Amino acid sequence: MKDLRGKLLDKYCEALNITRTEILSVAQAILTRQLLDGDKVVPGTTKLPEQFAQPGLIRYERKDGVNTGYLTAPYIWVWMFVHDFGKAVDPVLKNWRFCDYAEHVSEIDSSLPPGAQFWQHxxxxxxxxxxxxxxxxxxxxxxxxxxxxxxxxxxxxxxxxxxxxxxxxxxxxxxxxxxxxxxxxxxxxxxxxxxxxxxxxxxxxxxxxxxxxxxxxxxxxxxxxxxxxxxxxxxxxxxxxxxxxxxxxxxxxxxxxxxxxxxxxxx
Structure with a gap:
C-alpha cells in the first residue's frame, strides 16, 4: 500500500498540490457527505467546490435541478490526503485505520491472520x-x-x-x-x-x-x-x-x- 501511494503521488502531484487545511477540510467533507452549495466556499477553505474538482481527482456531484451537491473521491485518495496531513492536525483522524486491507483479505482466505476482525471494530x-x-x-x-x-x-x-x-x-x-x-x-x-x-x-x-x-x-x-x-x-x-x-x-x-x-x- 505504501508503494502504491508513492506511485500515485508521483503521477498526480499537481492535483494534490493543495494546502494542509484544504486537504483536511475536503477529506472531512467527503467522509461526512456534507451537502455543499456550489456558490459558496467549502467550509474551512477559500475555494468553491468546482475549484477542487477541476484537476479531476475530486468530483463535485450536483443534485438534480439544484445548485447543491457533494464532493466525492475514491477511498484511496482520501487515505492519501490525510496520511501525511490529517493525522498531524485532527485528533479524530490521528488513529483512523484507512488501510484495512488485511481484514478484507482474511475474509476471502481464512488461513491468513486477520489482524483485526472488521465487524468487531x-x-x-x-x-x-x-x-x-x-x-x-x-x-x-x-x-x-x-x-x-x-x-x-x-x-x-x-x-x-x-x-x-x-x-x-x-x-x-x-x-x-x-x-x-x-x-x-x-x-x-x-x-x-x-x-x-x-x-x-x-x-x-x-x-x-x-x-x-x-x-x-x-x-x-x-x-x-x-x-x-x-x-x-x-x-x-x-x-x-x-x-x-x-x-x-x-x-x-x-x-x-x-x-x-x-x-x-x-x-
Missing amino acids: FEYFVASFRALKSRMYEEGETVKISQVHAGARLQGDFEFENHQLEMHLASHQEDTKSASHVGPEWKIRCEKGNFDFWQHKYCIINAASAQFADSFTSLHRKAKKSHECHQDKLVKSKKLAKSTFEAERYNAASKDDFFILFTSAES
Whole structure:
C-alpha cells in the first residue's frame, strides 16, 4: 500500500498540490457527505467546490435541478490526503485505520491472520465517524440531526447545539438510557479519566457485551435531556424485522433519546 501511494503521488502531484487545511477540510467533507452549495466556499477553505474538482481527482456531484451537491473521491485518495496531513492536525483522524486491507483479505482466505476482525471494530468506526462529523460544524452551531446522519431512515427531525466531540472508551458497562440518570452531572469512568457526560463533549464507546447501546453521546437540546444512542448489529437475514429494531431500541434508549441502528441488513 505504501508503494502504491508513492506511485500515485508521483503521477498526480499537481492535483494534490493543495494546502494542509484544504486537504483536511475536503477529506472531512467527503467522509461526512456534507451537502455543499456550489456558490459558496467549502467550509474551512477559500475555494468553491468546482475549484477542487477541476484537476479531476475530486468530483463535485450536483443534485438534480439544484445548485447543491457533494464532493466525492475514491477511498484511496482520501487515505492519501490525510496520511501525511490529517493525522498531524485532527485528533479524530490521528488513529483512523484507512488501510484495512488485511481484514478484507482474511475474509476471502481464512488461513491468513486477520489482524483485526472488521465487524468487531465497526463500533469503533461508528463512534469515530460520529466524532468526525461533529467537527464539520462550528462549536455551538445549531444543526439538525438529519444533517449529521444524512442518508439514514429517520422518523422526524430536530435541532440541537453542536459540540466537537472527543471519543473515549468506558471502563464499565453503562446504562445508556437518559431516563436512568438524574442529577446535574453524570460522571463516566473511562480509560483516560472520568468525564461528565452531560457536558455534551464526549462520544463514549460502551464496555464490551453491554446490553445497552454500543456507543452514545449527549445531545444539547433546549427543552429536554436527550442521548444519541448507537447500536451496531450484524444480521444474518437480508431483511431487518421491525420487532428486532424495536427490541434494540428498548434496550438502548429512553423515549426522548435519539436511537440509530447500524446494520448489515435492509430496513
